[in-house]
Structure formats: structure tokens, C-alpha cells
Amino acid sequence: MSGLEHLLQGFQIALDPANLMMCLIGVILGTMVGVLPGLGPIEAMAIMLPISIRFGPLAGLILLAGVWYGAQYGGSTTSILVNIPGEASSVITTIDGYQMTRKGRAGAALAVSAIGSFVAGTIGIVILQLFAPPLAAAALSFGPPEYLAIMLLAFVALSTLSGDNPLKGAMMIAFGAFLSTIGIDRIAGIQRFTMGIPNMMYGINFVPVAVGLFGIAEIIRLALNPYVPSPMKSVRFRELYPNREETRRSIMPILRGSFIGSLFGMLPGTPAVLASFTSYSVEKSISPRKAEFGKGAIEGVAGPESANNSAVILALVPLLCLGIPFAPVAALLLAGLEMHNVTPGPLFIQDNPDIFWGFIAAMYLGNFLLLILNLPLVGLFARVATLRPRVLIPIIGVLCLFGSYMTRMALFDVWVMIGAGIVGFILTRFGFPLVPLVLGMVLGNILEDNLRVTTQWLNGDFSLLLTRPITLVILALIPVYVFFIRLAGKKVFRNGIKE
Amino acid sequence: MKKSILVMTLTVFCFGLLLTGVEAYPEKPIKLIIGYEAGSATDLIGRTFFKHMEKELGQPFMIVNKPGAASALALRELLDAKADGYTLGMSCSVNVLKIMGHLPKTHHDFDVIGIPLLTGSVLAVPSKSPFQSTKELVEYAKGNPEKLRLSTTSKGAVFWIHARYFERLTGAKFNLISNPGGSSFIATQLGGAHADLGFAAYRPLQGQIKAGNIRMLGVTSEKRVAAFPDLPTMKEQGYNMVVSGWAAILAPKGLPSDIYKKLLDAHAKVVGLKAWQDFCTATGSVGYPEYTGEGAIKFMDQDAEIQKPILEEIGAVKK
Numbered sequence: 001m002s003g004l005e006h007l008l009q010g011f012q013i014a015l016d017p018a019n020l021m022m023c024l025i026g027v028i029l030g031t032m033v034g035v036l037p038g039l040g041p042i043e044a045m046a047i048m049l050p051i052s053i054r055f056g057p058l059a060g061l062i063l064l065a066g067v068w069y070g071a072q073y074g075g076s077t078t079s080i081l082v083n084i085p086g087e088a089s090s091v092i093t094t095i096d097g098y099q100m101t102r103k104g105r106a107g108a109a110l111a112v113s114a115i116g117s118f119v120a121g122t123i124g125i126v127i128l129q130l131f132a133p134p135l136a137a138a139a140l141s142f143g144p145p146e147y148l149a150i151m152l153l154a155f156v157a158l159s160t161l162s163g164d165n166p167l168k169g170a171m172m173i174a175f176g177a178f179l180s181t182i183g184i185d186r187i188a189g190i191q192r193f194t195m196g197i198p199n200m201m202y203g204i205n206f207v208p209v210a211v212g213l214f215g216i217a218e219i220i221r222l223a224l225n226p227y228v229p230s231p232m233k234s235v236r237f238r239e240l241y242p243n244r245e246e247t248r249r250s251i252m253p254i255l256r257g258s259f260i261g262s263l264f265g266m267l268p269g270t271p272a273v274l275a276s277f278t279s280y281s282v283e284k285s286i287s288p289r290k291a292e293f294g295k296g297a298i299e300g301v302a303g304p305e306s307a308n309n310s311a312v313i314l315a316l317v318p319l320l321c322l323g324i325p326f327a328p329v330a331a332l333l334l335a336g337l338e339m340h341n342v343t344p345g346p347l348f349i350q351d352n353p354d355i356f357w358g359f360i361a362a363m364y365l366g367n368f369l370l371l372i373l374n375l376p377l378v379g380l381f382a383r384v385a386t387l388r389p390r391v392l393i394p395i396i397g398v399l400c401l402f403g404s405y406m407t408r409m410a411l412f413d414v415w416v417m418i419g420a421g422i423v424g425f426i427l428t429r430f431g432f433p434l435v436p437l438v439l440g441m442v443l444g445n446i447l448e449d450n451l452r453v454t455t456q457w458l459n460g461d462f463s464l465l466l467t468r469p470i471t472l473v474i475l476a477l478i479p480v481y482v483f484f485i486r487l488a489g490k491k492v493f494r495n496g497i498k499e
Numbered sequence: 500m501k502k503s504i505l506v507m508t509l510t511v512f513c514f515g516l517l518l519t520g521v522e523a524y525p526e527k528p529i530k531l532i533i534g535y536e537a538g539s540a541t542d543l544i545g546r547t548f549f550k551h552m553e554k555e556l557g558q559p560f561m562i563v564n565k566p567g568a569a570s571a572l573a574l575r576e577l578l579d580a581k582a583d584g585y586t587l588g589m590s591c592s593v594n595v596l597k598i599m600g601h602l603p604k605t606h607h608d609f610d611v612i613g614i615p616l617l618t619g620s621v622l623a624v625p626s627k628s629p630f631q632s633t634k635e636l637v638e639y640a641k642g643n644p645e646k647l648r649l650s651t652t653s654k655g656a657v658f659w660i661h662a663r664y665f666e667r668l669t670g671a672k673f674n675l676i677s678n679p680g681g682s683s684f685i686a687t688q689l690g691g692a693h694a695d696l697g698f699a700a701y702r703p704l705q706g707q708i709k710a711g712n713i714r715m716l717g718v719t720s721e722k723r724v725a726a727f728p729d730l731p732t733m734k735e736q737g738y739n740m741v742v743s744g745w746a747a748i749l750a751p752k753g754l755p756s757d758i759y760k761k762l763l764d765a766h767a768k769v770v771g772l773k774a775w776q777d778f779c780t781a782t783g784s785v786g787y788p789e790y791t792g793e794g795a796i797k798f799m800d801q802d803a804e805i806q807k808p809i810l811e812e813i814g815a816v817k818k
Contacts, residue, residue, distance in 0.1 A: 042536075042537045043537050046546060185653075186679035198568060198572055198575060199572065201601065269683065324686045325683060327538075331538045331543065345705070409563060453676060453684070457648065
């Protein structure tokens with residue numbers, strides 16, 4: 001009961017005009033940087049940090065966090081409209097989101113993504129509010145072997161993404177994993193495959209590769225057939241939004257995505273991209289309409305977009321309740337609080353109830369503001385889908401250039417992007433799926449890091465694993481997961497045919 | 500006669516132009532290249548410090564993040580920039596990049612402005628740990644080589660080097676666990692007692708220290724740190740271990756002397772400001788106004804001497 005009381009008090013604080021203003025500025029800025037590919041929330045937050053400090057710890061926190069979760073709303077816009085992932089976590093949305101656009105359902109995809117983000121964000125905040133302290137304590141009981149076990153489980157769950165031809169899919173995962181090893185090794189500090197080129201030391205950046213693989217490849221595809229008429233001549237208002245069938249199919253993926261995202265978000269140091277990939281994989285495995293995935297299934301937009309948002313909200317748990325900033329974003333929020341001598345950590349909620357509950361309430365408000373802000377934008381953005389290829393190609397081109405350059409202001413990344421585009425086009429021509437390649441790049445690093453930290457931790461004594469019950473349970477879940485997913489998939493599939 | 504007057508007026512005119520040019524520095528925004536990602540520890544230090552520098556110099560700073568190769572990519576760009584005081588850079592490893600083979604230059608190839616803050620490594624253990632002092636821990640470790648797990652940053656990174664330096668000074672051997680990224684994983688591994696000890700920055704440990712999950716045994720700073728005045732230094736405990744992580748502000752070599760002096764003065768003044776000293780205290784660091792120009796160069800020379808044999812040992816040194 002006292003929780004509700006605290007929350008009401010929090011709303012009172014958050015509705016203070018100054019705090020509300022900060023919230024509004026934050027989410028508008030966030031939506032803007034989210035829509036532009038390459039320009040991420042981190043840069044925007046770093047710029048806002050000195051400004052935010054002037055307004056006290058709470059208003060500053062509200063402003064910075066608003067930019068952060070606001071950016072997650074806009075991130076999928078370019079994925080859906082022009083096949084360019086705005087950031088890592090919306091790569092998976094390009095698959096079905098862009099196909100929906102080509103079928104003339106861009107408005108529905110954008111709207112479902114906004115609504116899913118809102119629902120997932122709200123669920124995420126509820127979980128954060130109710131369970132943050134015990135969750136944080138649980139996260140501490142996870143050591144290196146537990147993280148490794150979870151990553152292995154995720155890897156198995158994601159293997160369904162390898163496409164129709166498992167061999168080609170496996171080759172692409174391996175290629176992606178290889179790309180992720182280029183650069184200065186994150187643990188031993190030695191150079192791998194850099195060929196002495198200074199820019200290679202930083203490694204092959206994920207964003208330019210994704211932008212190239214999807215965006216540039218799309219330009220080439222459009223340019224080869226410039227006379228194909230665009231799918232939509234004009235958009236009527238009612239057609240913009242999801243129809244009844246689409247809404248019905250989105251509800252469960254949104255809920256499932258929210259919980260998958262919450263789980264991954266709480267694991268310190270796990271990027272949100274893993275959550276959206278896993279959600280997509282789960283939706284694809286259990287869907288009765290497997291064949292539709294990759295051709296514009298709305299579940300493939302609803303699930304990952306929701307997972308992404310709840311993951312982002314729950315990534316605040318390690319920061320607020322352990323005081324440990326894992327992501328750069330969390331480090332920025334921490335810096336904002338420290339300037340006012342507020343230390344997040346296990347005692348944070350107890351010592352600073354006003355800040356914690358005001359912040360929670362502000363997040364509820366921010367999420368709502370984002371929904372109001374984003375739904376009208378759907379109509380505006382959906383018109384992009386009515387453009388002819390000769391108008392669309394230069395727009396996509398400029399967005400690709402901008403997106404890959406902006407991530408770290410290096411011309412090198414633009415070349416990487418163009419190279420990735422050409423390679424992506426050739427690979428697609430020969431029937432190699434691109435998503436496993438991207439997946440390999442993301443997972444390669446995480447798996448490698450965890451494996452190497454764990455082997456150092458074990459120091460050659462693998463029997464130590466037997467002393468870790470949590471690890472054993474998670475490892476045992478892997479065959480169970482495979483079994484049930486297969487079963488569920490088959491059963492639903494058969495029923496679907498009977499109907 | 501006429502000619503000489505013309506020459507004279509021209510000379511005076513040019514001289515005047517030159518003078519006003521110098522007086523006016525800085526007359527446009529200054530670019531600062533930070534060799535690390537936005538939101539990283541050094542980035543936050545830079546952004547806070549240059550907020551104060553802006554007030555001192557009266558011009559805004561444009562901050563550009565160029566991460567990669569332990570800041571070597573950013574320094575490459577700085578080397579190519581004009582030495583006019585309108586491009587500065589920040590690095591935490593400029594003095595060892597040459598021996599590591601990342602950049603064929605050292606801090607002597609730049610005009611060093613200064614080191615705004617130094618952060619000593621904290622030797623920390625989980626609170627349930629039986630060790631109450633550094634001495635107890637070292638004694639046990641000597642009898643049980645490689646038994647204790649020491650969690651630290653990636654091989655060759657600053658806290659890893661401090662951990663190896665600790666091994667060299669004490670003769671103890673640990674099972675060193677290198678973690679990717681910053682010190683955050685060290686905080687969870689210590690907080691959850693998955694490791695026996697760790698070398699890390701104070702900041703990411705702070706929340707867990709205040710919650711009573713992590714205990715500190717010593718700090719490698721020269722003097723006690725204002726953020727935790729009760730914690731003895733390593734030197735006090737009988738180990739001559741005085742090392743720190745740091746960040747240096749650099750400019751391309753050959754700045755006009757008056758601009759260089761203006762930057763040095765501004766640096767020394769800002770480091771002495773109460774606001775900056777408060778920031779240092781909050782982050783468990785120290786800032787010395789003496790570490791401006793020459794003082795900073797001398798410090799980086801000494802620091803390179805400490806790091807070199809350790810880097811040589813792991814084969815990170817390029818011949």
C-alpha cells in the first residue's frame with residue numbers, strides 16, 4: 001500500500017511544471033535523435049548533461065532519461081520506412097517492418113511499433129517500481145559462469161533466425177562472428193586482423209555494417225527496377241492505423257516481447273539488441289504463420305519493438321539499485337546524479353524517496369507523452385512510402401551516409417558502409433541470409449567476452465562449474481527450451497492447417 | 500622619406516594586427532577531441548573540466564569523441580591539426596602508445612597543457628572477505644599462489660597494470676581476471692563475492708561500498724583521498740606503490756608561446772577552483788594545479804617508466 005502512496009507522491013513531484021517541462025523536452029529530443037540513423041541517445045545526452053545539472057538532481061535525471069527512452073521510440077522509423085536500421089536494436093525490425101511498407105502497410109507497422117513501445121515501456125516501469133531492489137540483489141548473485149550460461153541459452157534461442165537454409169545461415173553467423181573479432185581485443189588488448197591500419201584498431205563498427213547491408217543493398221535493388229510503381233498512391237487516414245486483424249495479432253507478441261525485454265534488461269551489461277533478436281526468434285518459432293515471417297508479419301514488428309523498450313527501461317535497475325553503470329548511458333545518468341552528491345545504490349530508494357518515486361512517475365508520464373507525440377507522426381512518416389524510387393533513392397543514400405558517419409565521425413566508417421552494401425547485395429543474390437550475419441556480429445563479441453572471463457575465472461578447473469547451481473539450471477534449460485519450442489511450433493502449425 | 504613612412508605605418512599596422520590577434524585568443528570556439536566514447540569515464544571528466552575552461556577563456560568548446568586504439572586515433576587527428584590553440588585533445592595513455600605500437604609518438608611530441616585529475620587505484624575486497632588489511636592478504640597470497648581471484652580491467656589497461664605492479668612489488672601471485680570495458684564488471688564480481696579482490700576506480704564501486712557489499716583495503720594515491728580520508732594509502736601500509744590513472748590535455752606541438760601560456764594559466768586556475776576540487780572529491784580523485792605543463796610532462800615520464808617493464812613482460816611492447 002505504501003508503494004501506491006509513494007507513487008502518488010511521486011506524481012505530485014513529477015507534475016511540477018519544471019519537471020514536466022524537462023520530461024517533455026527530453027522525449028522530444030529523444031524522438032528526434034532516434035529517428036536520425038547514427039545519431040544515438042548517448043551523444044545527445046552527453047551534450048545535455050551540463051545543462052541538466054543546473055536544474056537539480058531530479059529534473060536532470062528526468063531530462064536525460066527522457067532522451068534515452070524517447071530515442072527508442074524513434075529508432076524503428078527508418079527501419080520500417082526505408083530499410084535503414086537507426087540503431088542496433090532495430091536491425092531486426094527491418095525484416096518484417098520494411099516488407100510491410102512495401103505492401104502498403106507502413107502506417108500499421110509504425111503505429112504498432114509506437115503502441116508496443118508504450119505498452120512495453122509501461123510494463124517495464126511497473127516491474128522496475130515493484131521489484132527493482134530484489135532484482136538488483138539477484139543480479140549480484142550472477143558471476144561469470146552464470147552469464148556465460150545465459151548467453152549460451154540466448155544463442156540457442158536465436159539459432160532459429162538462421163533462415164531456411166541452415167548451412168548458409170551458419171556460414172553467415174560465423175562470418176559475422178569473425179568480423180566482430182577485428183580490432184584491439186577487448187580482454188587481452190592485442191591487435192587482431194587490423195593489418196596495421198589505424199582505423200581498423202577500433203574494429204568494424206556495427207552500425208555502418210547494418211546500414212550498408214540493409215540500406216545500400218536496398219538502393220541497389222531499387223535502382224535495378226526503377227520503374228516499379230510505389231505500393232501506395234495515397235494514404236487515407238483510416239488505412240494508416242492497424243486494422244482489427246493486425247491489432248489482434250499484435251497483442252500477444254507485445255506482451256511476450258515486454259517480458260523478454262524485461263529479463264534481458266535486468267542482466268547487467270547485456271545490450272538491448274539481444275532482447276529484440278530473442279523476441280523475434282521466439283515469435284517466429286511459435287507462430288502458426290511461420291511462412292509469413294520475412295514477408296511482412298506484424299508479429300515481427302510488434303514483438304522486437306516492445307522487447308527493446310522494456311529492456312531499455314529495466315537496464316536502469318543495475319544503475320539505480322546497484323549503483324553500477326554498465327552502459328555509457330547509465331554512466332551519464334550517474335554523473336548527473338553525482339554532481340548533486342546523490343549516489344545510486346542499494347540505499348538509493350531509502351535515502352532519496354523523492355527522487356526515485358518522482359523519477360518513476362515522470363517515466364510513466366514520459367511514456368504517455370511519447371505515445372501522443374508519435375501517433376500523429378505516423379501519418380507524416382507513412383507518406384515516405386508513397387515516394388517514387390527516383391525520389392526515394394537519394395533520400396536513402398543521404399541517410400546512409402549521415403548515419404554511418406555520425407556514429408564516430410570517421411570517413412572510414414562510410415567506406416565500411418559502402419563495402420557492406422555491395423557485399424550484402426551479392427550475398428542476397430546468392431541466397432545467403434543477412435540477419436545471421438548481423439547476429440554473429442552482435443553475439444560474437446558477447447559470447448567471446450563471457451567465455452574468456454569465465455575460463456580465466458575457472459583457471460583450468462572445470463569441476464568448479466558443478467558448485468554453481470544457477471549455472472547448471474540454466475544450462476539444463478537449453479535442451480528443455482529446444483524441445484518445447486519445437487513442440488509448440490509443430491502443434492500450432494498442425495492446428496493451423498486443420499482450420 | 501615617403502617610402503619609409505609607408506613602411507613604418509605598415510609595420511605598425513601589422514604589429515597591431517598581430518597584437519590584437521594574440522590578445523583576442525580565443526576568438527572562436529575551440530575543438531576538443533576526446534579519444535574515448537561518449538559517456539566513458541574520461542569523456543565525463545573532459546566535459547566537466549571544459550565547462551569551467553569555457554568560463555575562463557570565454558569561448559565554447561566543441562567536444563568530438565573519436566574512440567579507438569587507446570586514444571591513438573584521436574591523437575593522430577590532433578597531430579594533423581594546426582598548432583593555433585583551436586584544437587586540443589585528451590588521452591589517458593599518450594606516454595605509452597609508442598612502446599605499445601599504436602602511435603609512433605609520445606607526449607613529448609605534443610604541447611602538454613596539463614593533467615586535470617589523478618585517480619588512484621583502489622584495492623577492494625568483498626565485505627565478507629577474511630582479510631582486514633593489505634598485509635594479511637599479501638601474506639595469504641604468498642602461501643597460496645594463484646588461488647585468489649583478482650578482478651581487473653583488460654590486459655594492458657591502467658588498472659590491470661596496477662594489479663601487475665602490485666604483484667611485482669609484493670611477490671604475491673594472483674589469478675588475474677581481465678574484464679572487458681570499464682570497471683563495472685569488477686563491481687558486480689566483488690559485490691557478489693565472485694572474486695576475492697580487485698583493482699579498480701573508486702567511482703563504479705562507490706554504490707556497493709556505501710551499501711556495505713565491498714570493502715576497501717588501500718589506495719595507490721600518494722596521499723590519502725578526500726572522498727575516503729580513513730583509508731590508508733599503500734605507502735602507509737609499507738608498500739611503495741604510488742600509481743594513478745590520469746587524463747592529459749594536449750595540443751599540437753608548436754603553439755604560439757602566448758597562446759600556450761594562456762592555456763597553461765587557465766588550466767592551473769581551473770584545477771584550483773573549488774568547483775573542480777569538489778568534482779575530484781566526489782569521484783575519489785585528486786587534482787593538483789602543479790600538474791600543468793612541465794609538471795605534467797615529468798609525471799608522465801615517471802608513469803611510463805613504471806608501465807614499461809610490465810608492458811614488456813606481456814609482449815605488448817613493439818620492438
